Amino acid sequence: MIKLAEATNDKHDLDALSEWISGYPRLTQGDLTKKYEAEWSDYLGIKNSISVNSGSSANLLMLYSLIEAGDLEPGDSVIVPALSWSTDLAPIIQLGLLPILCDCNMTDFSLDLDHLEKLLDEGAIFEEQEIRIRKRAKAVIIVPVLGFVPDMERVLSICNNHKVILLEDCCESLGSEFKGQKLGTFGVMSTFSTFFGHHISTIEGGMICTNDSKYNKILRSIRAHGWGRDWTEEQQKEEQLEWGVSEFDASFTFYTVGFNCRSTDLQAFLGLRQLKKLPKIVEKRNENYKKYLHLLGMSDNLEGLYVSNFAFPIISTQREKVIKELTENEVECRPLICGSLGEQPMYVKRYGKLMLPNASFIKKHGMYVPNHHLLSDEDIRKIAEIIINAKSTD
Numbered sequence: 593m594i595k596l597a598e599a600t601n602d603k604h605d606l607d608a609l610s611e612w613i614s615g616y617p618r619l620t621q622g623d624l625t626k627k628y629e630a631e632w633s634d635y636l637g638i639k640n641s642i643s644v645n646s647g648s649s650a651n652l653l654m655l656y657s658l659i660e661a662g663d664l665e666p667g668d669s670v671i672v673p674a675l676s677w678s679t680d681l682a683p684i685i686q687l688g689l690l691p692i693l694c695d696c697n698m699t700d701f702s703l704d705l706d707h708l709e710k711l712l713d714e715g716a717i718f719e720e721q722e723i724r725i726r727k728r729a730k731a732v733i734i735v736p737v738l739g740f741v742p743d744m745e746r747v748l749s750i751c752n753n754h755k756v757i758l759l760e761d762c763c764e765s766l767g768s769e770f771k772g773q774k775l776g777t778f779g780v781m782s783t784f785s786t787f788f789g790h791h792i793s794t795i796e797g798g799m800i801c802t803n804d805s806k807y808n809k810i811l812r813s814i815r816a817h818g819w820g821r822d823w824t825e826e827q828q829k830e831e832q833l834e835w836g837v838s839e840f841d842a843s844f845t846f847y848t849v850g851f852n853c854r855s856t857d858l859q860a861f862l863g864l865r866q867l868k869k870l871p872k873i874v875e876k877r878n879e880n881y882k883k884y885l886h887l888l889g890m891s892d893n894l895e896g897l898y899v900s901n902f903a904f905p906i907i908s909t910q911r912e913k914v915i916k917e918l919t920e921n922e923v924e925c926r927p928l929i930c931g932s933l934g935e936q937p938m939y940v941k942r943y944g945k946l947m948l949p950n951a952s953f954i955k956k957h958g959m960y961v962p963n964h965h966l967l968s969d970e971d972i973r974k975i976a977e978i979i980i981n982a983k984s985t986d
Contacts, residue, residue: 594975596903596924597789598966600873605865612861621816621854628860631867632799638777640808642800643860644815647763647785648679649853650798654759654781655683657810658731660848663757664689669727671711671756673703674932674951676735680761681933685942692716692729693934695948699893701737701905701928704950705746708732712754731757736765736775737929738905738960739877741897744770744778759783763798766791767874767900776801786859789964791873791900792866794859810848818850819843874900876965880972884963887976903960906979911957914982921978924962931955 618624625643632641644650658664666688672680675696684691692711695704715728732751736742751758762768762776763785769775776782781804786797802808812822820828821843828842837845881901885892905928908914918925932955933939934946961975 593922594924594962594967594971595964596926596962598964599788600791600793600866600869600965601795601862605862608865609858609861613858617857619858620856621860622857624857624860624864625855628863628867629799631864633801635867635870636774636776636801638782638801639803640801640805642802642808642811642815643855643863644798644800644853645855646796646853647761647783647787647790647798648677648682649851650763650783650785650800651679651761652683652686653811653814653851653853654783654800655687655689655731656814656851657781657807658757659687660810660814661806664730668730669716671703671708671729671732672933673733673735673737674934674946674948675701675737675929675954676733676761676933677763677929678933678936678938680733680735681939685938690716690727691939691943692727693932693939693946693948693951694732696737696950696954698907698950698953700740700742701954702740702742703732703734703747705743705750707948709750712750712756729756731759733759733761734779735761735763736768738902739765739768739881739900741765741768741770741775741899744773744775748778763790764902765900767870767877767898769898769900771896777803780804781807786863786866791877791902792863792870794855794863794866797855797859797863813848814850815852816850816854817852818846818848820845820847873965876967877901877963880904880963880967883969883972884976887973888979901963904963904975905958905960906983907954907958908979908983909957910983911959914979915959917978917982918961918975921974923975923978925959928954928958928960931958 629641669690669692670684671692671694674693695707697704715726758779760779760782762782765775781802784799786794884904932951
């Protein structure tokens, strides 16, 4: 069986974890988490990284921090890619914001930038108490699908011209670069996942990254109940002085409307070891991606781009035949993430079905096949041959 994903925590990692635990260390969030966050920031090239319990929680806190900062309020609209993940859309709904779905393009599968500009120019129509209201977005989430690299220069230009906040969900694109700059460093905030099967794994886990000190401070509070314990000593003193909080009461004083999305030092222990492996894992995924392109006779168009490929996409009108052949040959495959959020029950129940040309086409004809650090050249050749034979009638 050629699996879709393989564990990045090997025997040596688990043996080291067992030995560490036998010393009865602190397991809840502590100094090891701080070290992990600092090394993540060094790798990405960003000032602040905030470790949380999942990539989905990272998306929730990223959006809520905008509300806590006063940069968004309930009823505002946020553009989200139709081709993304459920927890790109879910926090928008959960926080009382309005989602505007943007179609994907058929090159890198991220936002269709022509459609994005149209949505920002014209807004979107919502029904509120039988009144049709046009909403223009105040924020845009971009999702670099499967590690592919969007045209970040044009993305930034569009967002700057329309004065909207850019957020990045990079849960599938750790290590990808646009002209030498890593994805996750272009928007005001970005998120990552370290769940099993992603570029690195801490069992469960996520990270929020930002260069903005305001969001960094808010995120460290809303991550844990809304208290200020994770702020710098200077920040804690400033808030205590402003609110007249005594040293005795400070530990149980809550400055923001928080959650509990903390990660643990156990995850940090694994994460620190994973970060050491990450460059080689990213390099292997990139090499595998180029081998797929060569074997399938596809052009690369990679000038200025570095693709830390999460999985290799296949678009075929013979999708069912491709799936059947792969399955019979013991190769795991999956739909190309959600296909289109506009056709998912969670969206349809609230807003009705939304058909978007590219995302709807991908929902019907898209899928992906394995790319991970343990994939062999023989595995890639086998997968490519199956795809070529199955697609021969396209």
